[in-house]
Amino acid sequence: MEEIGKAQQKAIARLIRQWIASDASRRQLRQLLDLPTDTDVPRQHRSLLDELDRKLDE
Numbered sequence: 001m002e003e004i005g006k007a008q009q010k011a012i013a014r015l016i017r018q019w020i021a022s023d024a025s026r027r028q029l030r031q032l033l034d035l036p037t038d039t040d041v042p043r044q045h046r047s048l049l050d051e052l053d054r055k056l057d058e
Contacts, residue, residue: 010056013056017053
């Protein structure tokens with residue numbers, strides 16, 4: 001299988017983070033998996049996403 005370039009990796013990572021951060025997407029995933037829903041991404045998870053952003057920018 002062909003490897004993707006750094007620009008494509010960054011674009012995919014950004015889209016996944018946006019999708020995860022979306023309240024509607026999170027709510028739908030939790031309902032599909034029959035998990036309890038909450039209204040906000042926990043601070044700990046946001047900091048992990050920020051850390052990934054910093055690493056990708058290096």
